[in-house]
Amino acid sequence: MSNRVTTVPNKGVAPSKPPVAQQSSGAVDAPGKQRSDFVETVWALFCSVRFAVVLNVALALSAMLGTTIPQMPAGIQNFDQELKQFLDDAQSRYGDLSGFLYWAGFYDLYYSLWFRLLVVMVVFSIIMCTLNRWQPIMRQIRTPSLRFSDGFISGLSEKAEFRSVPVDVSSAERALRGALRKGRYRTVAQASEDGKTLYVYADRDRWSKLVTFVSHAALVMLILVWAGLANFGWREQSVYFYPGQPVNVGHDTTFSVRNDKFWIDYYADGKTIKEYKHTLAVLENGQEVLTKTIVVNDPLRYKDINFFLVSYQPVVYVKAVDTGGKELEARKMTASGPITATTGTAGALVQFDQISGDNLPQDYVQFPVGKSFLTLAMTYYQDVSRLESENPPVYVQAFVDKNFETPIYDGFLPRTGSLKLPGFEQVSFSFTRDTATILEVAKDPGLGLVGFFFAIMTLGFTFSLYTSFARCWARIGVDETRPGTVSLLVGGLAEKNKVSFERDFERLALRIKENLGAAAREATRGSTLDMPAPAAEPLEV
Amino acid sequence: MGFDAPTLGFNEPTLTVVAYLSYLAAFLFFCAYLMTRSGRALLAPRRQVTLAGAGAGAGGSMDISLEDSDGGSRPGVSYSPALGRIGTGLVVLAWLSLGTALVLRWVHAGHPPYVTLYEIATDLVFGITTIYLVLFEAVIRTRAVGAFVVLLIFCLHSYAVWFIPTDLKRTIELVPALRSNWLVIHVSMAIISYSAFATAAGAGLTFLAKHYMKGRIGAALPSGAAIEEFMFRAVAVGFPFVTLVLITGAIWAQEAWTKAWSWDPKEVWALITWLTYAAYLHVRVQRGVRNVTMAWLSLIGFAVVLFTFMGVNYLVEWFGLQSMHTYSIDNGKPPGLSVASIGTIGIFVVLLALAFISWLRVKFPSKRVRK
Numbered sequence: 085m086s087n088r089v090t091t092v093p094n095k096g097v098a099p100s101k102p103p104v105a106q107q108s109s110g111a112v113d114a115p116g117k118q119r120s121d122f123v124e125t126v127w128a129l130f131c132s133v134r135f136a137v138v139l140n141v142a143l144a145l146s147a148m149l150g151t152t153i154p155q156m157p158a159g160i161q162n163f164d165q166e167l168k169q170f171l172d173d174a175q176s177r178y179g180d181l182s183g184f185l186y187w188a189g190f191y192d193l194y195y196s197l198w199f200r201l202l203v204v205m206v207v208f209s210i211i212m213c214t215l216n217r218w219q220p221i222m223r224q225i226r227t228p229s230l231r232f233s234d235g236f237i238s239g240l241s242e243k244a245e246f247r248s249v250p251v252d253v254s255s256a257e258r259a260l261r262g263a264l265r266k267g268r269y270r271t272v273a274q275a276s277e278d279g280k281t282l283y284v285y286a287d288r289d290r291w292s293k294l295v296t297f298v299s300h301a302a303l304v305m306l307i308l309v310w311a312g313l314a315n316f317g318w319r320e321q322s323v324y325f326y327p328g329q330p331v332n333v334g335h336d337t338t339f340s341v342r343n344d345k346f347w348i349d350y351y352a353d354g355k356t357i358k359e360y361k362h363t364l365a366v367l368e369n370g371q372e373v374l375t376k377t378i379v380v381n382d383p384l385r386y387k388d389i390n391f392f393l394v395s396y397q398p399v400v401y402v403k404a405v406d407t408g409g410k411e412l413e414a415r416k417m418t419a420s421g422p423i424t425a426t427t428g429t430a431g432a433l434v435q436f437d438q439i440s441g442d443n444l445p446q447d448y449v450q451f452p453v454g455k456s457f458l459t460l461a462m463t464y465y466q467d468v469s470r471l472e473s474e475n476p477p478v479y480v481q482a483f484v485d486k487n488f489e490t491p492i493y494d495g496f497l498p499r500t501g502s503l504k505l506p507g508f509e510q511v512s513f514s515f516t517r518d519t520a521t522i523l524e525v526a527k528d529p530g531l532g533l534v535g536f537f538f539a540i541m542t543l544g545f546t547f548s549l550y551t552s553f554a555r556c557w558a559r560i561g562v563d564e565t566r567p568g569t570v571s572l573l574v575g576g577l578a579e580k581n582k583v584s585f586e587r588d589f590e591r592l593a594l595r596i597k598e599n600l601g602a603a604a605r606e607a608t609r610g611s612t613l614d615m616p617a618p619a620a621e622p623l624e625v
Numbered sequence: 626m627g628f629d630a631p632t633l634g635f636n637e638p639t640l641t642v643v644a645y646l647s648y649l650a651a652f653l654f655f656c657a658y659l660m661t662r663s664g665r666a667l668l669a670p671r672r673q674v675t676l677a678g679a680g681a682g683a684g685g686s687m688d689i690s691l692e693d694s695d696g697g698s699r700p701g702v703s704y705s706p707a708l709g710r711i712g713t714g715l716v717v718l719a720w721l722s723l724g725t726a727l728v729l730r731w732v733h734a735g736h737p738p739y740v741t742l743y744e745i746a747t748d749l750v751f752g753i754t755t756i757y758l759v760l761f762e763a764v765i766r767t768r769a770v771g772a773f774v775v776l777l778i779f780c781l782h783s784y785a786v787w788f789i790p791t792d793l794k795r796t797i798e799l800v801p802a803l804r805s806n807w808l809v810i811h812v813s814m815a816i817i818s819y820s821a822f823a824t825a826a827g828a829g830l831t832f833l834a835k836h837y838m839k840g841r842i843g844a845a846l847p848s849g850a851a852i853e854e855f856m857f858r859a860v861a862v863g864f865p866f867v868t869l870v871l872i873t874g875a876i877w878a879q880e881a882w883t884k885a886w887s888w889d890p891k892e893v894w895a896l897i898t899w900l901t902y903a904a905y906l907h908v909r910v911q912r913g914v915r916n917v918t919m920a921w922l923s924l925i926g927f928a929v930v931l932f933t934f935m936g937v938n939y940l941v942e943w944f945g946l947q948s949m950h951t952y953s954i955d956n957g958k959p960p961g962l963s964v965a966s967i968g969t970i971g972i973f974v975v976l977l978a979l980a981f982i983s984w985l986r987v988k989f990p991s992k993r994v995r996k
């Protein structure tokens with residue numbers, strides 16, 4: 085553990101001021117270089133912790149700003165209608181300023197150029213700071229200055245002196261090193277040229293200086309990896325899954341997913357929703373390979389693709405059968421008028437995705453019957469309860485041809501049985517209900533890596549907050565005033581937690597004293613040990 | 626059981642009131658303790674290591690001993706340590722009864738009391754008390770900051786007890802998105818870190834008292850450097866945990882909200898809290914920053930914390946934002962007056978403290994103990 089150093093680089097003499105780590109400007113002046121250069125100025129700026137604080141605060145303030153301005157929902161740029169709506173709202177809120185705010189990215193603040201630039205500057209600052217501090221810190225750790233002037237010790241916050249100790253230099257050294265080792269210090273010693281004086285250097289938790297580098301590097305990696313990953317994943321925000329129909333989400337996936345069942349669990353009161361439950365089946369080549377019931381907090385994950393339940397919608401199948409048992413073909417109608425869309429064998433699907441004046445979901449279906457066609461306008465009343473076995477809570481208005489003013493039927497579906505319309509008794513309409521689910525499907529690769537760097541960073545910060553690089557310097561010399569005795573001067577410095585270090589140093593001094601006492605008793609009898617107080621103020625807590 | 630028809634007995638309302646009154650009494654005892662105490666003996670009695678013969682000049686003696694420091698031998702009123710011990714006892718009593726109240730609530734609700742604003746505010750009161758007792762009374766062994774931390778706790782508890790309407794104190798069932806183990810993990814991290822920052826703010830207040838009040842209180846408090854370090858120790862507890870708040874929140878959001886990070890206002894404010902305390906730590910690393918700056922920073926940081934945990938709902942309201950963190954909006958939105966009510970409580974407490982201090986001034990005319 086303790087090793088003697090014979091050659092000391094530098095002058096071997098520590099500066100007369102305590103070597104508080106250079107941090108206010110961070111930059112280390114290379115001798116002979118002028119700072120006038122612009123590049124140098126920028127470099128120095130980015131190397132300074134003060135600038136890091138400024139960046140940090142700027143980032144915090146910008147983030148705050150973003151929570152006072154409504155932000156555009158993700159992906160809105162792809163939907164002209166919604167984007168226009170958003171900008172109109174903003175216009176009414178901010179007036180003429182709105183155009184500028186939009187241009188300057190305030191509506192998409194966290195993805196705006198200037199916010200990203202701020203983040204880039206933080207990253208840059210961490211890297212520069214690290215590069216700049218690496219060498220001085222390594223030098224401080226690897227090749228400490230052993231020798232010092234008297235002024236140096238008196239500048240330290242903690243010190244103690246032992247005079248006229250009746251032992252020789254080497255047993256004093258043993259006593260000192262023993263005490264230091266007990267305090268978890270590693271020690272290095274060097275004798276002066278004349279051999280009369282011995283300099284001892286000791287330090288503790290050297291690595292805590294390096295942990296700061298590790299944690300900041302992890303922070304940088306975290307930001308870079310996260311920013312980079314955005315280019316590798318994909319996300320489909322609302323994919324409809326109709327009951328029983330397998331869906332392939334594309335993106336070169338080879339499997340389909342089928343909505344098998346959706347239901348809601350309630351708490352004991354029967355009203356408060358406890359859990360949305362959704363059974364999904366995964367199909368490879370038409371073969372079912374996996375089924376899982378997902379809930380909000382437990383999505384389906386298959387081949388690194390996540391299926392999250394985000395919403396659901398009632399759907400109703402309408403089947404129109406004439407007396408001959410023949411199924412009528414149905415057409416869907418949109419707000420702009422009828423379109424021809426023949427539905428599959430399961431009957432016409434009513435989707436309830438247009439919102440009527442009462443905020444109730446609505447949909448339309450048309451059936452050609454003989455020479456005319458019937459239009460069913462259907463509104464879904466979610467709050468009307470119906471048993472599983474009954475018809476769904478749907479309000480129907482039926483129209484013939486273009487007579488949209490005078491419905492031939494205007495009312496809820498009968499509770500049970502099929503619907504017959506006056507004048508068209510040969511057709512019976514039957515209704516079955518189900519639920520379509522809306523899932524968000526996403527591939528987010530590499531989040532584990534982000535988590536890894538996050539963990540390293542957290543550990544690193546914790547370590548650097550709870551450890552402190554502490555150093556002691558000591559000098560053992562022959563005491564000229566009393567032959568046959570030595571004097572020992574020891575001083576200490578910690579970079580953090582100075583008050584705790586004060587107590588720690590007291591304990592160390594006490595231990596040195598004990599050891600010296602023991603050594604003295606062994607060497608001689610009757611000599612005295614003079615022990616003045618440590619010069620520092622007594623502990624005042 | 627419940628706040629709408631409280632009855633006296635072993636139930637949540639009673640225990641909460643016991644805690645509330647104990648905090649008030651503890652605050653008064655800690656004030657009395659400070660007023661009657663000199664600075665030297667603010668540590669709870671401990672085996673103090675001192676260098677024998679320290680300051681006694683060159684005696685040539687070699688007694689190597691561990692002394693038990695005797696606080697009573699220092700100047701100060703002799704019953705002062707007793708006042709401090711009673712203060713601590715009352716804080717422990719408050720901690721026990723509030724903890725029991727929370728357990729009862731947990732059992733009653735069937736899920737951790739981590740959902741409504743009332744629950745979070747009460748958790749925070751409990752958390753600050755815990756951090757104070759563990760960090761300051763047990764680890765650092767000082768009662769110096771007790772009065773100020775308990776003052777903060779009392780204000781916060783007043784907010785929870787008085788200004789959240791009774792019907793919002795009821796337990797509610799968990800909505801599907803909250804039914805996850807991450808609720809316990811994530812919210813616990815938040816409570817721990819925010820409590821630690823609140824404790825640091827209490828130490829910050831202590832520092833400001835030392836700095837600006839030169840009289841008895843100033844003399845009764847430990848050195849500025851010591852208080853500053855207490856403050857740092859509390860921030861050092863909070864910072865790793867606020868980092869964990871971010872990471873556990875991201876993991877949970879990835880599961881429940883499909884995206885680890887979506888710049889939701891609450892998420893952003895947690896990030897702001899993190900950045901604020903990162904700035905605090907970096908400022909502290911620099912040379913030449915005066916301690917009083919750190920004290921103010923700890924208070925600014927705490928303001929940010931308070932906003933993160935209570936203010937985001939207001940943002941949603943004021944600026945018409947969208948936030949996913951408003952599950953408990955019905956149970957979480959306090960009446961509009963709440964800023965005014967905190968102010969009222971604050972003024973009330975300050976007046977109470979001033980009245981008490983002036984009473985003490987009269988009762989114990991200044992016999993200055995230390996320069």
Ligand code: HEM
Binds near residue numbers: 206580903
């Ligand atoms: C904004 C993100 C940052 C965070 C969250 C962060 C966090 C931290 C933490 C927790 C510490 C330990 C504090 C202590 O030892 O008391 C620290 C120290 C430090 N950080 Fe940062 N930091 C960030 C950015 C930066 C940047 C951009 C720089 C470079 C300019 C930087 C330079 C330093 C330095 C020099 C130290 C002191 C290390 C020592 O005590 O030896 N940090 N940082």
